[in-house]
Every structure is written in structure tokens, then in C-alpha cells.
Amino acid sequence: MEEQQPKPFVVGLDLGGTNSVFGIVNQRGEILATSSIKTQAYKNVDDFVKAGVECLLPIIEEAGGIKQIKAMGIGAPNANYYKGTVEYAPNLSWAHETVVPLAQMFSDKLGIPVGITNDANAAAIGEMQYGAARGMKNFVMLTLGTGVGSGIVINGQLVYGCDGFAGELGHVTMVRENGRTCGCGRTGCLEAYCSATGVARTAREYLTVSTEDSLLRKLDPEKITSLDVSIAASKGDALAKRVYEFTGKMLGDACADFAAFCSPEAFIFFGGLTKAGDLIMKPIEEEYNKHVLNIFRGKAKFLVSTLDDAGAAVLGASAIGWDL
Amino acid sequence: MEEQQPKPFVVGLDLGGTNSVFGIVNQRGEILATSSIKTQAYKNVDDFVKAGVECLLPIIEEAGGIKQIKAMGIGAPNANYYKGTVEYAPNLSWAHETVVPLAQMFSDKLGIPVGITNDANAAAIGEMQYGAARGMKNFVMLTLGTGVGSGIVINGQLVYGCDGFAGELGHVTMVRENGRTCGCGRTGCLEAYCSATGVARTAREYLTVSTEDSLLRKLDPEKITSLDVSIAASKGDALAKRVYEFTGKMLGDACADFAAFCSPEAFIFFGGLTKAGDLIMKPIEEEYNKHVLNIFRGKAKFLVSTLDDAGAAVLGASAIGWDL
Numbered sequence: 103m104e105e106q107q108p109k110p111f112v113v114g115l116d117l118g119g120t121n122s123v124f125g126i127v128n129q130r131g132e133i134l135a136t137s138s139i140k141t142q143a144y145k146n147v148d149d150f151v152k153a154g155v156e157c158l159l160p161i162i163e164e165a166g167g168i169k170q171i172k173a174m175g176i177g178a179p180n181a182n183y184y185k186g187t188v189e190y191a192p193n194l195s196w197a198h199e200t201v202v203p204l205a206q207m208f209s210d211k212l213g214i215p216v217g218i219t220n221d222a223n224a225a226a227i228g229e230m231q232y233g234a235a236r237g238m239k240n241f242v243m244l245t246l247g248t249g250v251g252s253g254i255v256i257n258g259q260l261v262y263g264c265d266g267f268a269g270e271l272g273h274v275t276m277v278r279e280n281g282r283t284c285g286c287g288r289t290g291c292l293e294a295y296c297s298a299t300g301v302a303r304t305a306r307e308y309l310t311v312s313t314e315d316s317l318l319r320k321l322d323p324e325k326i327t328s329l330d331v332s333i334a335a336s337k338g339d340a341l342a343k344r345v346y347e348f349t350g351k352m353l354g355d356a357c358a359d360f361a362a363f364c365s366p367e368a369f370i371f372f373g374g375l376t377k378a379g380d381l382i383m384k385p386i387e388e389e390y391n392k393h394v395l396n397i398f399r400g401k402a403k404f405l406v407s408t409l410d411d412a413g414a415a416v417l418g419a420s421a422i423g424w425d426l
Numbered sequence: 427m428e429e430q431q432p433k434p435f436v437v438g439l440d441l442g443g444t445n446s447v448f449g450i451v452n453q454r455g456e457i458l459a460t461s462s463i464k465t466q467a468y469k470n471v472d473d474f475v476k477a478g479v480e481c482l483l484p485i486i487e488e489a490g491g492i493k494q495i496k497a498m499g500i501g502a503p504n505a506n507y508y509k510g511t512v513e514y515a516p517n518l519s520w521a522h523e524t525v526v527p528l529a530q531m532f533s534d535k536l537g538i539p540v541g542i543t544n545d546a547n548a549a550a551i552g553e554m555q556y557g558a559a560r561g562m563k564n565f566v567m568l569t570l571g572t573g574v575g576s577g578i579v580i581n582g583q584l585v586y587g588c589d590g591f592a593g594e595l596g597h598v599t600m601v602r603e604n605g606r607t608c609g610c611g612r613t614g615c616l617e618a619y620c621s622a623t624g625v626a627r628t629a630r631e632y633l634t635v636s637t638e639d640s641l642l643r644k645l646d647p648e649k650i651t652s653l654d655v656s657i658a659a660s661k662g663d664a665l666a667k668r669v670y671e672f673t674g675k676m677l678g679d680a681c682a683d684f685a686a687f688c689s690p691e692a693f694i695f696f697g698g699l700t701k702a703g704d705l706i707m708k709p710i711e712e713e714y715n716k717h718v719l720n721i722f723r724g725k726a727k728f729l730v731s732t733l734d735d736a737g738a739a740v741l742g743a744s745a746i747g748w749d750l
Contacts, residue, residue, distance in 0.1 A: 240588045256580050256581075257580075257581070261687075263685075264691040267689050269686075270719055270721075271687065273686050274683040275683060278600075355602070362593075362594040362598050363578065363595065365588055365591050393599075393612070395594055395597045396611065401588070
């Protein structure tokens, strides 16, 4: 009889370039226990999966054993949801030249369904399951970190496209002539301007083209980070504030194009840059409403993720588990 | 017993600014009969619906009576799928200052379910039901006529967004500085460059900024149409060919951004400009594959609608009926 009860927990695995963090999560989005291993301490994927399972089993036992676990969700770079694979991930030593069937490998060891998707998609699903997008059927999630990632939800479903790789909004072209080079090998991408590294780059450019006084001049230009810019801006530094205004305006223009695509109920932002608060969120929303097509003006909400930073990636990954 | 058989027909209504064409359509996309009225010959929407039903009933009788009709679909400007309404349609005398519950009005008179959507969405649904997108779950339909319209299908469903107005890809911003003014009141929109009127405008610009010989110089510049440009290009006119190349390249760049959004299996083009064939389709595909993010390169198909021009709008509208 026991097995006919709905299973109360899922496992989330936030697989990052440095750490791989496992968490046991309940329906309310509470993380009951976590454990972790170093992602790259293993020669090959078999060793990684073996060590992962060894690290995970004790917290599964704490939660009442594998019978209590409905499924497992993985958020990982270069993950393909359709195939359950990690493909040619440049930052993973055991997957950078190959296609790894990671979902199946964990499923074989644990005997439960396992799903996988990329980090930004996991964030969107997490937000829908536990966060700011609860009850929403149409929204766009933008993660502003080292890069710009995205997860798009339409009609209550994540958009994967024909190949599992849809939702790369960091790589729409915002500057068509003389655009900045982007990590993807192209130029003018949103990510080259509106990621944390893009913000630092904008600050360096502003410092170079003017002699305007700024708190940022006390720092080694090559070492300026988006956090430095945010701190200077919060102290009233005019140049730093203009950096955030420029960044926010470009995000607002990009969102206006995204609205023409899917007319979302909300744009939800996650990641380091959102710590700057109104400094970035206000120019985003203002530029959006100034620039968007008439019929969309004033309709969309601009929200910051409500998921706790430390747990957000694990929660996002775990959320995939409920649908499996 | 008869009524338990699946009903074999739907009605499609292509509601245009000039004519409103009704058609009886079967599952294979064959139009069995049509009839039409002048859209604007009526003082108000009640008279329009009354005249429409009077015009439609004889062809319904021909098809075996209303019991043979599953439902009716309407393709109309400024239509809202969620609400079943036509809203503030500038080109419709009886709906330009008001919200008209057109689907419900036809449904009340006919006693069958009636759905409504805008023209480009209807084209996408028609393509999925009877045309080039049969069997596809993810594609983008672009209609290149007086304006640039779009219908987006993701996971087998048309994208309507939170308000019913999603899929306005003619109004993504392609030129962010000194862009052409667009009919929507903004500047730099795709439509301002890649509609039939945009093509004519590009030709006029090219004729103005150079003294290059061209067949188009024989025409009154103000009266040049996209068809003139197409005819000149097909005769080898270099300037006219460059107009199509410019247009195709911009469409290719736009499609590269759309791929980052939804990674479609195909882009399907419909409308007058597609008559130019390779002159426009080749630069679209070449620019797309040159410019798109690596992971998408070479994956998407670039297709021209396979629906017969005369019937396409009626077929598209009718296709809504099968899902009601």
C-alpha cells in the first residue's frame, strides 16, 4: 500500500563547473538536505556518476530511502533535455569532447526517472514550481551571470524547440555593426553587453573614453567586476550609474523584441546583476515600455527571482523531477 | 446514429478589408464551395453577420446541411483568439472603434462552435493542417505582404501569449539607429524593410543614392511596387537584384534571432514576395546559416508555403475549426 502514496521528494543536482550539489527537495520547494562533490575530480564520467551516487545515497536514506523519491532532475551546462545528454561542454573535463548520456547513467544506478536540462531552463522551471512564476503560463526567465541565459515558458511548457537547444536569448544580436565580440564567436550578442562580464567591459570602455572622475578609477581597470560597478553606483558614482543604465536599456530593448515573439505575462531576472536592484531594473522596465509595440505597453511585469540564491540552482534542477 | 459520425467539413471565413470569403473545407484541405460578400457594405456588425450567414447557408446546404459541419474558423485583422473578438481594427468600418464579439455572433446564428484568429496565425495553422508544416511541432510562419505578419508554433500549439497578441515578428527592431518609420509608429521594424512596401522603398532609396542604370528608372519612382522590382530582377537588373538580396539578408538575420528563441524545424514564407523565388529565398538561407549561433547552423528548413494562393486564407481560417 505504501508505494501507492505519492512520493514526497525529488532530487535536484546542480552540476556546475566546480561543484556538483545534490539536494532532497519537497513539494513546497524546501531543501531538506544537501551533499556535494567536486565536478572535475574524476577522470571520466563513470567515476563521476559513481562518486555522485555514493555522495547522494546517505541523504536519500535520511529522507526515508529511495522509495520516497519520485525522480531526479539535473541542471547542467550544454544539456539536451530531449536526449538526456550533456554534449561537448567546454567546461567539463569528462564531457568536453563527447556526448554523455548522464540522465540514463544516474537512472540506471538509482532506479528512478532522471531528467536533465540546462541551467537557465532549470531556473525557469524552478521559478514556475516554487518561485515568482507560480501560476504563470507565459513568461521569460533571464539569468544575468557570467553569461546571459534564458528559459522561456509558453502555454505552461518550457520551450525546447526542434533540437532541445531553444532559449538562447543571450545570443540575439543587439548591435549589428561593430558589435563586441562574444564568447560564441559572433559579434553584437546581448550577452556581450548585459552579462556580468559585459557590465565590467562597459565600465572599462566608459573609463577609457572620458576623463570623468569616478570611484572606479581607484581600481586596476583590468580587474574591475560588475560588483565593483554596483558598489560604486550605490555610492552615487555617476559613471557607474550610467553603466547600469546602459545595460538596463539594452535589456529593455531586447525584452521589447521578446514580447513581439511571445507576449509574456512577466520577465523574471535572476543572477548577480539583479543585486543592483532599481539601478538595473528601472531602466529595463522604462525602456521596455517606451519602446515596445503599443498593444504590449504596460502589460508585462518585471520581477526578480524569489528563489534563495544558494539553493536556486538545486531547486530549479529538482523541479524537472516533478514532471517526469 | 448519423450524428455520432465525425462531421466531415468545417467552414473557413477569410475576412479581409475588401471581401469576406466563406469556404466549405474537408479534412484533406479541399475547398468544396465558396461564396462571398463585401466586407464593408454594411453599416454595423449585426448587418454584416446577417448577410454573411445568408450568403453561407446555401453552400452549407450543398454540403449536406449544418449537421455535416464541425465548426467554423475565422481569420481576421486584429482578432483575439482568447476572447473571440475583433478589436479596434483600423481597416474595418464596423469594428474600428470598438470590440466586436464576432465568433459568438456567428456561433449564435449557426449553432456550431466558431473560433477566430488573425490572418498570419490562421496561415500557420493552415500550413500545419494541410500544407508545408504537416507533421511539424515547431515552426515559424512569416507572411510577406503589405506588412510582415507571423504565426509561431511551439510544441504543436500556436503561440498566443498572455493576451492573445503574441507573434508580431514584423515588429522586432532590426535597425536601432536612424531606422525607417514603421506603420506601428515606431522605427526600424522588420516590416519597414521586408514587406512588399519595404521592398519598393528600398528600391527607391537605391535609385536615389546612385546613378546606376536600372530598368526601374523607366518607372515613376513613387509608383514602383515590389512586383516591378521582382520583374526587373528576373531580367537580370543588378540594382533590383541587390534590393532582393538586401531584403533576404535582413530576413535571414531576423530568423537567426528567432532561432535563438525557439529553434524551429522550419521557417515557412507566404505572400507576394515569395514569388521572387531564389532571388529572396537564397539570401535568407545563406545569411541565416552564416549568422546563426553554431548549434543551430544548417538545421532549419526554409520553405515556401504549399497552399494555393487563392484558397490559402480560407484554408487557414478553416483549420482553426478542426481544433474547436
